[in-house]
Amino acid sequence: MSKNRIIMHIDTNSAFLSWQAVYDIQSGEKTDLREIPSAVGGNQADRHGIILAKSIPAKKYGIQTGEVIWQAKQKCPELVIVPPNYYLYMKCSNTLYDLMKGYSPVLQRFSIDEMFLDYTGLEPHFGDPITAAHLIKDHIHRELGFTVNIGISINKLLAKIAGDLKKPDMVHTLWPEEIPKKMWPLPVGDLFMVGRQTQKKLLDLNITTIGELANTDRKLLQMKLKSHGNLIWCYANGLDESAVHSGYFLQMKGIGNSTTIRFDVTDYRTAYKILLSLTESVAFRLRAAKSCCRVVSIEIRTSELNYYTHQCRLHNATNITNEIYRNVVLLFGEAWKGEKIRHLGVRVTDLCCDEYMQASIFDETNADKKQALDTAIDIIREKYGNTAVMRAVFADYEFAPMTGGSGAEDYPVMSSIL
DNA sequence: TCTGGGGTCCTAGGACCC
DNA sequence: TCTGGGGTCCTAGGACCC
Numbered sequence: 001m002s003k004n005r006i007i008m009h010i011d012t013n014s015a016f017l018s019w020q021a022v023y024d025i026q027s028g029e030k031t032d033l034r035e036i037p038s039a040v041g042g043n044q045a046d047r048h049g050i051i052l053a054k055s056i057p058a059k060k061y062g063i064q065t066g067e068v069i070w071q072a073k074q075k076c077p078e079l080v081i082v083p084p085n086y087y088l089y090m091k092c093s094n095t096l097y098d099l100m101k102g103y104s105p106v107l108q109r110f111s112i113d114e115m116f117l118d119y120t121g122l123e124p125h126f127g128d129p130i131t132a133a134h135l136i137k138d139h140i141h142r143e144l145g146f147t148v149n150i151g152i153s154i155n156k157l158l159a160k161i162a163g164d165l166k167k168p169d170m171v172h173t174l175w176p177e178e179i180p181k182k183m184w185p186l187p188v189g190d191l192f193m194v195g196r197q198t199q200k201k202l203l204d205l206n207i208t209t210i211g212e213l214a215n216t217d218r219k220l221l222q223m224k225l226k227s228h229g230n231l232i233w234c235y236a237n238g239l240d241e242s243a244v245h246s247g248y249f250l251q252m253k254g255i256g257n258s259t260t261i262r263f264d265v266t267d268y269r270t271a272y273k274i275l276l277s278l279t280e281s282v283a284f285r286l287r288a289a290k291s292c293c294r295v296v297s298i299e300i301r302t303s304e305l306n307y308y309t310h311q312c313r314l315h316n317a318t319n320i321t322n323e324i325y326r327n328v329v330l331l332f333g334e335a336w337k338g339e340k341i342r343h344l345g346v347r348v349t350d351l352c353c354d355e356y357m358q359a360s361i362f363d364e365t366n367a368d369k370k371q372a373l374d375t376a377i378d379i380i381r382e383k384y385g386n387t388a389v390m391r392a393v394f395a396d397y398e399f400a401p402m403t404g405g406s407g408a409e410d411y412p413v414m415s416s417i418l
Numbered sequence: 419t420c421t422g423g424g425g426t427c428c429t430a431g432g433a434c435c436c
Numbered sequence: 437t438c439t440g441g442g443g444t445c446c447t448a449g450g451a452c453c454c
Contacts, residue, residue, distance in 0.1 A: 050421060308448080313447090
């Protein structure tokens with residue numbers, strides 16, 4: 001047990017929107033999106049119409065992340081909505097990460113816009129934690145043009161909650177002795193890992209604040225909420241021993257792509273085309289991660305928003321596009337009940353190192369040749385873009401030959417265990 | 419007017435083995 | 437004449453995160 005850890009949580013304020021605003025201004029745009037009611041949102045015509053990030057003026061109208069765009073516009077008719085630019089966000093995220101590396105070697109990327117930094121033992125370099133946090137925050141603002149919140153405490157959980165206390169452009173501490181005053185009065189839903197469902201269950205137990213949760217009998221919570229009850233009781237009491245995992249140490253557990261389709265899909269032909277496009281990018285990312293998978297799964301969301309999945313275990317681990325796709329097609333055939341389809345997804349899990357890929361002795365499908373083909377195509381695509389080589393079914397450009405994903409820039413993102 | 423897309427972990431229940 | 441009990445693996449579904 002490390003007793004005197006100092007952990008910081010760095011969180012970009014309205015990340016997508018801030019990054020977009022900085023980019024626009026650097027490109028000569030006069031209006032700063034951060035100063036007007038604005039949001040980054042998907043395209044309604046393509047049925048991607050939700051709010052991904054909002055400005056602080058937009059927040060004052062009660063606009064929420066995840067909300068559908070037409071609802072947000074009802075709250076604020078003059079709301080300016082700009083489309084997302086994930087490539088830009090990835091670049092901004094990488095730039096922020098590179099800057100932060102100058103402050104501590106122990107740095108964990110937690111999501112595209114959040115990081116944990118272990119400041120333990122670094123006071124001789126940058127001063128006490130509060131001074132250092134201001135230094136970092138102002139450095140980011142000066143150098144990169146956007147603001148962050150920094151939370152400081154003795155573990156990741158408390159640092160994260162500290163960072164959320166008041167935004168934007170702030171440094172907060174949440175030391176253990178500050179818990180009763182700063183954390184316990186907060187609504188229980190503000191606690192990490194207490195989502196809507198858990199909140200509802202806690203309300204049945206008359207628990208509405210983090211403090212009430214902290215002072216509830218642990219056994220009772222465990223009985224009602226199983227292991228999750230134990231977890232959130234610990235969190236409510238500020239207990240978390242997890243380490244800051246630096247760099248790319250964390251290993252990916254799965255790779256998936258899914259997409260909401262512009263129209264409802266009602267036939268196999270169209271579904272196969274979309275599934276192939278998804279499989280192409282999943283398999284590409286799998287190979288880029290030098291991995292193979294042992295489990296393939298598909299997901300279907302119907303126009304009624306019902307959702308189900310189907311998966312299978314492979315005899316031999318693979319990363320061959322055609323091999324994964326063959327299983328995807330089988331799974332889809334078994335699972336689809338014929339409803340109108342709104343959304344399709346492909347995911348691979350149970351990953352292993354590609355060195356262990358073994359050709360089955362009964363495999364008459366020439367794995368070596370297929371793999372060589374995939375490798376050749378990957379190289380061309382990395383060099384000339386995703387449309388440089390594509391299958392004939394995509395030649396009409398009705399669908400992209402590869403869907404979703406962030407390519408080789410993948411890194412392990414959030415984990416529900418800090 | 420209609421709710422994205424990327425993840426992780428946990429649990430229940432069935433199959434199977436000894 | 438009456439089907440125990442423990443362990444493991446697998447799948448589907450649900451909860452959570454940003």
